[in-house]
Amino acid sequence: KAGVTQTPRYLIKTRGQQVTLSCSPISGHRSVSWYQQTPGQGLQFLFEYFSETQRNKGNFPGRFSGRQFSNSRSEMNVSTLELGDSALYLCASRLAANYEQYFGPGTRLTVT
Amino acid sequence: DQQVKQNSPSLSVQEGRISILNCDYTNSMFDYFLWYKKYPAEGPTFLISISSIKDKNEDGRFTVFLNKSAKHLSLHIVPSQPGDSAVYFCAASANNNDMRFGAGTRLTVKP
Numbered sequence: 001k002a003g004v005t006q007t008p009r010y011l012i013k014t015r016g017q018q019v020t021l022s023c024s025p026i027s028g029h030r031s032v033s034w035y036q037q038t039p040g041q042g043l044q045f046l047f048e049y050f051s052e053t054q055r056n057k058g059n060f061p062g063r064f065s066g067r068q069f070s071n072s073r074s075e076m077n078v079s080t081l082e083l084g085d086s087a088l089y090l091c092a093s094r095l096a097a098n099y100e101q102y103f104g105p106g107t108r109l110t111v112t
Numbered sequence: 113d114q115q116v117k118q119n120s121p122s123l124s125v126q127e128g129r130i131s132i133l134n135c136d137y138t139n140s141m142f143d144y145f146l147w148y149k150k151y152p153a154e155g156p157t158f159l160i161s162i163s164s165i166k167d168k169n170e171d172g173r174f175t176v177f178l179n180k181s182a183k184h185l186s187l188h189i190v191p192s193q194p195g196d197s198a199v200y201f202c203a204a205s206a207n208n209n210d211m212r213f214g215a216g217t218r219l220t221v222k223p
């Protein structure tokens with residue numbers, strides 16, 4: 001069974017631009033969560049989607065948004081990028097009834 | 113708000129000895145706890161978990177202990193191996209809702 005895939009793996013953007021990251025979950029997993037990882041802050045929860053609906057949301061500004069498609073693939077969008085948005089963005093999928101999440105390798109976003 | 117805290121950013125142990133990684137939490141509603149291991153350039157991988165109805169769960173060299181009254185859990189690795197060198201994240205969830213992670217502890221196991 002293929003794991004969670006994320007594209008692109010690396011991205012460099014300029015302050016003020018917007019960016020879209022993509023995540024394909026493990027087949028059969030309908031729950032997809034997004035996290036931001038920065039040094040010293042661990043993994044900060046952004047949001048979780050289940051069956052195309054946002055189920056939970058973390059404490060991030062409205063510039064961070066996401067969506068999930070009918071095939072469970074998910075995208076995350078960040079508008080008006082700031083230098084502080086530079087981070088590793090991780091996507092994780094799971095079976096809705098299970099706690100264990102399976103993570104993708106992440107997208108390393110650098111904002112200059 | 114840091115509901116899950118890992119106060120030790122790093123830990124170094126000798127191969128063959130025990131590694132103890134600690135985690136504290138503040139939310140008494142958390143009912144499930146997990147440990148993840150992360151190597152550079154990879155996403156975290158699930159290691160071991162424990163439900164709040166238990167106080168210990170063991171899987172091979174890895175054991176997780178939960179002390180609900182102290183809101184504290186720990187991961188024991190015995191014996192430690194160089195391949196265990198990674199960043200370890202503690203995570204917690206309430207009612208199968210969003211997962212809260214700690215900041216991670218970098219474990220280095222020296223040969």
